[in-house]
Amino acid sequence: MRKTRIPGRVLTILAFVFLYMPIVVLVVYSFNSGKSRSIWTGFTLDWYKQLLSNRMILNSLWITLLVSVIAALVATVAGTFSAVGLFNLKKRVRAVLLGINQIPVINADIITGVSMMILFVSARSVLGFKLGFGTLLIAHITFNIPYVILSVMPKLYQLDNNLFEAAQDLGATWIQAFYKVILPEIRPGIVNGLLIAFTMSIDDFVISYFTAGNSTQTLSMTIYAMTRRRISPEINAISTLMFAVVLTLLLVVNVRQMRESAKRLP
């Protein structure tokens, strides 16, 4: 069985060339002095300077961060309590509700987007609100909650049923038992859900595009508008910065994990 690994490794390397070639190009050309996307004319940091004084970009970055943080936090709290509630329901009811929970995960983004847009636009004539930050936030919370539930649920199944009873027998009220016993046990699932929700929100374009209206723009929407209008190396500069931030975050998380697992080993 232990045959040569070379074909597999060649394939992996080719896949990496394919996956990273565009990213390398983006990063390299963010330092290009000319406006061209493919002809190198010299090194500059001008695009980064322009980026930092670009009101539209900074504004949309702010909107993106705001909506992602609020939506992820709300979805995490709501999702955690909902998961506990669902877990306590009868099996059949739970199965149906978890099925509905899957809809935003499986459904095409564009359908989630337009269906909510129809709802919001119809509600506008009845309730009198416009597409904007509020509807954007509702949309993000809605597509985030399922991911939180999906990552908390398995932790609830792993939970020892007796723990909760034991805590109560030892004199804890059920609220205390929940906060002191259940919550710490399911915490990894909650943190995981929070991270997934935050990433989903940051990265979303399609659903935001349909639910944010004309006046509110997320970073993705601004980038989309820029790619449609003109070619500007400022786009390369944003991508480089975003990639650098993500890379640093991942490295920090991984180094921390490695240190922790190293500590556990004697």
Add this chain to the structure above:
Amino acid sequence: MKRIRRLTYEVVRRALAVPYVVWMGLFVVAPLIMVVVYAFTASDGAFTLGNFEHAAAYAQVFGRSLLLALVATLICLVIGYPLAYALSKEGARLRKVVMMLIMLPMWMNFLLRTYAWMSLLENTGLLNSFFKNIGLIDLVNLIRGWVSPSSEPLEFFPMINTQFAVVLGMVYNYLPFMVLPIYSVIIKIEPSVIEAAQDLGADGRRVFSRVVFPLSLPGVLSGVTMTFVPSVSTFVINRLLGGSKSMLLGDLIEMQFLGSAYNPQLGSAISLIMMVLILVLMQVMNTFGGGDEEASLL
């Protein structure tokens, strides 16, 4: 006192699900119902089947979208399966690093990743200059000259704004969605199962075709769904890399809601047909793949 407390607990722990049920009803189920209602409504609010007749005029768009998405999904599978399989044979540490590197591009904004391909695929872009420098374009011209002497020599390979570019964009963006579920299923296959097959006399190929591949099918199904659904419904990739030269389903829907052709009723009808098509395809796949529901939902 204790009994009352017990009772409130019993009520509360179930009631925790209520806000969620209401929320999902309002913002997941109700919008989908409205899509269905809109699909059967004329602009004056009367019941009609006209939207579907109208949608039928776009049969070609449906065909093209399905075809491009199927091709992209197939390419992802052909690249992604061997990749996931090869990876599962490596040591634990390398596996972890490689898997992270495969997921890393996913953390970069989807639009930016697609935009990056524009500079590579342009007529005067980096790939074309590369092909020119290594003499590939001259070689192709030479061969074309032999095959049909009357053909014009190429200055560059036309890649941007073609269906090739659209499929490439789909494969690029969704390949990790194929690799990840397949990998996570293969990695969980018990080594003892493979050893048992070997002890019973199966050679490498038979072990793969009789044991590993059938056991990895749930991952394949999940990967196929996760690449096909976004591929068939995208409008961004076609807009950026295909130049929207030939319309896809995503473009058609987007146009009805935010574009020039404002017609949400028609847009809803098209969305509804697309949803049904996706559901039918998933159902067919699940039937052929052994119907492992849990895995298809990952």
